[in-house]
Amino acid sequence: MEANKPDTATRILDVAERLFVEHGFEATSLRMITQQAEVNLAAVNYHFGSKDALFESVFMRRIGPFVAACLAELDAAEQSGEALSAEALVRSFVRPCLALSKDPARGGALFVRLMSRTLVENHRLLREALSQQYSVFVQRYTAAFQRALPQFAAEDIAWRMHFAFTVMFNAFAGNDVLKIFGRSQVVNARDPELIVKHLIPFVVAGLSAPI
Structure with a gap:
């Protein structure tokens, strides 16, 4: 193997990751992946078994370290001994997103x-795996938001977290919704720094708004 050249499995993962982002799961074919990774179909089957399994492998190799980084941020914030605000909790999630980007x-x-x-x-292939492996993430953030926003009932906290995380994930997905209605001259939905600048106050306001 040439120096610094990724092994076959890593090359397949890297190419698949890029194509899944560009085209989505359904529109990305194994043929596209094998052509750009310069491997044959047998190599994909040998290392991953199927397109579904390849997609799961692409996702899971990254999400574990990301979730660990979020929980480490949350641990550090909680160990400070100070009462955490909703903004502090949002930042404990956003910082790892920004670092990862x-x-x-x-x-x-x-x-x-x-x-x-x-x-x-909410991809069907990952729904069950994520709910099993990352329930700690949900439990920890739910408990933290309940402490930060004691004026709200548990059901209200659940709804607000649902909306907040949906907004944050959508924002980092880089979708410029304004382009649906016309060419956006101001918003750069692919710049993580700009996303964070405008995202945090918006999400915190939603989390904290009176019922």
Whole structure:
């Protein structure tokens, strides 16, 4: 193997990740992946078994470290001993998103977009795996938001978290909704720094707004 050249499985994962972001799961064929990864179909079958399994592998190799980073941020904030605000909790999630978007070794902005797109679409292949493996993430953030927003009932917190995380994942997916209605001259929906700047106050206001 040539120096610094990714092994076959990694090359397949990298190409599949990019194509899934560009075209979505359904529109990305194994033929497209094998052609651009310069491998044959047998190599994909050998390493992953199917397109479904390949998609899951693309996603799961990144999401574990990301969730761990979010929980580490939350741990650090809680260990400070200070009462955490809704904004502090939102930032504990957004900071890992921003760090991931700047780190090509962990997929960079490309994977942030794939992660966001996949979670917003609630992909059938990942729904069960995520609910089993990342229930701690949901439990920890739910408890933290309940402490930060004690004026709201548990059901209200659940709804607000649902809307808040949907907005955040959609924002990081890089979809410029304004282009549906006409050419947007102001919004750059692919710039993570700009997303964070405008996203945090919007989400915090929604989380904290009176019923």
